Amino acid sequence: MxxxxxxxxxxxxxxxxxxxxxxxxxxxxxxxxxxxxxxxxxxxxxxxxxxxxxxxxxxxxxxxxxxxxxxxxxxxxxxxxxxxxAHHHHISCLSCGRVFAIKEDERIELLIAEIARKNHISHPVHQLEIQGYCRQCAGKLS
Ligand SMILES: [Zn+2]
Ligand SMILES: [Zn+2]
The missing domain is CATH 1.10.10.10 (Winged helix-like DNA-binding domain superfamily/Winged helix DNA-binding domain)
Known part of the structure; x- marks a missing residue:
């Protein structure tokens, strides 16, 4: 702190x-x-x-x-x-608004770095957010 x-x-x-x-x-x-x-x-x-x-x-x-x-x-x-x-991503629920941090996944980072390279982008930064309905809320939908 x-x-x-x-x-x-x-x-x-x-x-x-x-x-x-x-x-x-x-x-x-x-x-x-x-x-x-x-x-x-x-x-x-x-x-x-x-x-x-x-x-x-x-x-x-x-x-x-x-x-x-x-x-x-x-x-x-x-x-x-x-x-x-530290760099991380989120999954959020569109119904209850809960947000979960996604455990680091090297594959995402490597893929995004590769896409940036291929497009001649230097010092790339990115945000990636996945949205949907969590298990509890999905249950209420059906
Ligand atoms: Zn929810
Ligand atoms: Zn990332």
Whole structure:
């Protein structure tokens, strides 16, 4: 956490953004956790920081590459970016909104690297999200 916090602060300072209490609290709340929805964030921080401020902080974090957005249907969750968390992918449920991290699969990474190479793309980055219905929700569908 200490290292991450240092990195976090240096990103803000590099961009002349102040390290405010609200920004530190949102960062600390996302740290070490999986993707969180805005209402989950609000539930955890609601008594300290109002909803509008949380939205504003998350928006700034997104612009600065501190968090990334995971789209689930028309909703989204946010989690800390790959600056702070090892590269990984998600599977999300379109019904209940649960998000599962996918265990690392070398084959996906190699394939994507190969596709980038073939298309003459250097320093490729990628996001891959799989969406569908989890076992519980699929059960309710039928
Ligand atoms: Zn589900
Ligand atoms: Zn990947």
């Amino acid at each position: 200490q290292e991450a916090l240092k990195t976090f602060k240096s990103i803000l300072r590099k961009n002349n953004d102040h390290v405010t209490h609200a920004r530190q609290r949102v960062f600390a709340t996302l740290y070490g956790k999986g993707p969180q929805s805005m209402s989950e964030l609000h539930k955890m921080l609601g008594c300290e920081i109002n909803r509008t401020s949380i939205y504003r902080v998350v928006e700034l974090f997104e612009q600065r590459g501190i968090v990334r957005r995971i789209q689930i249907g028309w909703k989204y969750k946010v989690e800390l970016s790959e600056v702070f968390v």
